[in-house]
Amino acid sequence: MIMYDRDFGISIFQNFRGYDSLLDDAEWLLERTHCKSRGFLIRVVMKGKKRGLWIGEYLYGKKGIVRQELIFQGYAENISRVILEYAGGRISEENLLRRIRIENLRELDSKxxxxxxxxxCPSNRFLHECPHVNDVYSRLVKKYGGEKWVPYSLLALEMEKIEPCKDVIICPLVASNMFERVLNLNRALKTRRIGEIRFVTPDFVKII
Known part of the structure; x- marks a missing residue:
């Protein structure tokens, strides 16, 4: 069984021995898992010769599963096959996590x-895949680049124009704290090795 949690990310539960009831199994697991806020669980299921997925949603402050789905058609077959390959030791955990990212799961017909x-926004996704980082950097370089010393607050205000991804509540680039916004952008730039925002005084930066 695999858990996708809003605050704690993905957790994999192997060698799970249940009660032969998808709902009871999920709720038993939730009762014993403290690192959770809200999210969903997925599990491979069989219907005749078809493989599919059971999906159960849980909410903070609510007891048990509040919504569940069974999906057999389309992309569910691919995801279930990948999970079984991992369970059988044929692919690594790293490979599994790459192939069952939430972005991939959105291809499922699942409300x-x-x-x-x-x-x-998950750290790895933000640092390596955020679609806004390069665009923001290009815009800032064009407007404030070169040898200019710029108040970091101006950069933070420019970043407010970003429209956050629809599957994230708080985007690191539009965090409420202006200083934090700039630090987050700089961290992503340095990770991708495309530039840097260097503080030359406590209040002024230079875009490199």
Missing amino acids: VIRDFKYYY
Whole structure:
């Protein structure tokens, strides 16, 4: 069984021994898992010779599963096959996590997954895949680049123009704290090795 949690990310539960009831199994697991806020669980299921997915949603402050779905058609077959390959030791955990990212799961015909949002953009996704980082950097270089010393607050105000991804509640680039916004952008730029925002005084920066 695999858990996708808004605050704690993805957790994999192996060698799970249940009660032969999808709902009871999920609720038993939720009762014993403390690192959770809201999200959903997925599990491979069989219907005749068809493989599919059971998806169960849980909410903070609510007891048990509040919504569940069974999906057999389309992309569910691919995801279930990948999970079984991992369970059988044929692919690594790293490979599994790459192939069952929430972005991939959105191809499923699942209202639970479509409604799911991260509270804060996952660090790895933000640092390596955020579609806004390069665009913001290009815009800032064009406007404030070169040898100019610029108040970091101006950069933060420029970043407010970003439209956050629909599956994230808080985007690191539009965090409420202006200083934090600039630090987050700089962290992503340095990770991607495309530039840097260097503080030359406590209040002024230079875009490199």
